[in-house]
Amino acid sequence: MVHLISKCMVKASPPPKLPADQKCHLATWDLAMLSCNYIQKGHLFANLPATLSIDNIIHNLKTSLSVALHHFYPVAGRFATQHELDSAGKVTGMAVFIDCNNEGVEFVHAEAKSISVGDVLAASSDVPDFIKSFFQLDGAINYDGHSFPLLAVQLTVLADGIFLGCSFNHAAADGTSLWNFMNTWAEISRTNTVVPSRPPVHDRYFIDGVKPPLKLPFSHESQLMDRFSPPPLREKMFHFTSEAIAKLKAKANEESGTNNISSYQSISALIWRCISRARGLPEDRLTTCRVSIQNRARLQPSLSPNYFGNSINVLCMTATAGELLGNGIGWAACRIHEAVVSHRDDAIRGTVRNWMEVPVFYKLSLVDESTVAISSSPRFDMYGCEFGWGKAVALRSGSANKLDGKVMYYPGWEGGGSVDLEVCLLPKFMTALESDPEFNQVVSPGAPLQVHLS
Incomplete structure (x- = not known):
């Protein structure tokens, strides 16, 4: 083609x-x-x-x-x-x-x-x-x-x-x-x-x-090299309006008795819970949420936002499936929030020192079937890339770094805090996610990007 x-x-x-x-x-x-x-x-x-x-x-x-x-x-x-x-x-x-x-x-x-x-x-x-x-x-x-x-x-x-x-x-x-x-x-x-x-x-x-x-x-x-070939996956875009995200964030904060949980943490908690439920994990099975986090503003002194290179780590939150699904969205969001807040200058320097002693490389083959791996950010100015032909109508990714449980953030086309998620799952798990009641209360039906073609 x-x-x-x-x-x-x-x-x-x-x-x-x-x-x-x-x-x-x-x-x-x-x-x-x-x-x-x-x-x-x-x-x-x-x-x-x-x-x-x-x-x-x-x-x-x-x-x-x-x-x-x-x-x-x-x-x-x-x-x-x-x-x-x-x-x-x-x-x-x-x-x-x-x-x-x-x-x-x-x-x-x-x-x-x-x-x-x-x-x-x-x-x-x-x-x-x-x-x-x-x-x-x-x-x-x-x-x-x-x-x-x-x-x-x-x-x-x-x-x-x-x-x-x-x-x-x-x-x-x-x-x-x-x-x-x-x-x-x-x-x-x-x-x-x-x-x-x-x-x-x-x-x-x-x-x-x-x-x-x-x-x-x-x-x-x-x-140090690892060439990973994932099994056949289903990949799908899901849209979250700013209104739906605001309600989810309010619920997560109310359940946690705080006002500090962010929209990103609330959505990540939701997708961690819903994918784990879709997989039908036993209650005693340990599940992990891996979230990429950037270090520039967290270092002291901070790095320039224009620093060219990598400056990221991966946070890993773990819980048994029973804990994750037996508690509400606020419990999971609180776990992610605590990990983000703890990722400060001293923690970042500690991870670098540990890496210098024992170098560890990110290898896709080491991600197991109970992990949700979240990357990218809705804060990236992806739709700001206007080459002189007008604004793009959508963003998509290739086959790189795809595996069962991979989730990537994109800003929503309409802005205003809306978000698109690209979710990769084994076919049977995607089918279960599509019918998950908690997930469907937040995600918007259909693909609203079609309206931007007119």
């Missing part, structure tokens, strides 16, 4: 002036991501101006991308590994860094003229499987950035719109950095500026006097 038209490499222009070694060292948060997949996120655009040709769109995207890469120059590089040898020449350690060599990022032009914008939105249905073909580097893990580009862009021309899919190396940057890059690229495309309003901060953060490069205690990359 998707046909390749052309492929090329886009480099930073003008090339950035860098030190002779051109190295961008990786911090612990970056290295921990080496075995995960790339981040795959894409925008669906409809109602394009009739005067705007595809050739003009492609030219503008490539030109503005080249300027964006001048400012985000590590993205145009490749990973490199330096091995540490003992006196006998045996490898005793390795250090991975970005060689900022301006080798470039990949840009692909493709066509899928048999697919419409409505097909992509798939109102009231699962996310169509063909969306996976709107992204490059399917199945790649971040360590593959040694030979693969750290960013691959695919513009797919549909029957009545376009889809801009980006595969971004997660060991080079987290979601905060990705969306700063995407919005900077869109800003350059839309305004023809050469000076972004939010220039990135490239100095990687190493705590407590730790000096790069960080050496990993491995003799071969196979010791």
Whole structure:
């Protein structure tokens, strides 16, 4: 259904002036991501101006991308590994860094003229499987950035719109950095500026006097790599209006006797409970809610919001299925809230020190069938990426980092605090979730994004 038209490499222009070694060292948060997949996120655009040709769109995207890469120059590089040898020449350690060599990022032009914008939105249905073909580097893990580009862009021309899919190396940057890059690229495309309003901060953060490069205690990359293939999953978008979220938040706070539980914590508690119920876990089965949390504002002193790289940890809340479902939404939300509040500067530094002693890598194969893994954030300005063709009508992701129990946050199209969740479950569990009474009291029926096509 998707046909390749052309492929090329886009480099930073003008090339950035860098030190002779051109190295961008990786911090612990970056290295921990080496075995995960790339981040795959894409925008669906409809109602394009009739005067705007595809050739003009492609030219503008490539030109503005080249300027964006001048400012985000590590993205145009490749990973490199330096091995540490003992006196006998045996490898005793390795250090991975970005060689900022301006080798470039990949840009692909493709066509899928048999697919419409409505097909992509798939109102009231699962996310169509063909969306996976709107992204490059399917199945790649971040360590593959040694030979693969750290960013691959695919513009797919549909029957009545376009889809801009980006595969971004997660060991080079987290979601905060990705969306700063995407919005900077869109800003350059839309305004023809050469000076972004939010220039990135490239100095990687190493705590407590730790000096790069960080050496990993491995003799071969196979010791840290993990290539995970999930079983067949159902993937579906669920919409939560701001009014429904406000009611859920009020209920969680009332049950907890507090006013401190956030909307995010309330929704995460709801999805933890409902997926656990859908799985039919025994009462004594331990279930885990894993939530990605960013560190920038929690460190003392805080990192710049424009810090480019990873600065995230994963919080793990556990409870037996009996505890989780035998108590109300407030109990689960309170568990998440307490973990978030405890994630302060001292806790963050402690996790880094522990990682330095025993490096641990995020591996999808280690996530068991009783876990709910929540990532991304509704605070990311995803719909702010306007390239000059108007606002996107929807956001979708590729196959990367998908597993049973994966949940990803998106801001709702209409704004105002609305939220979309992309949920991935085994088919039998998705069917049970769709009929869950607690879940259906909050989620909106159908796919309201269809209204934005008119």
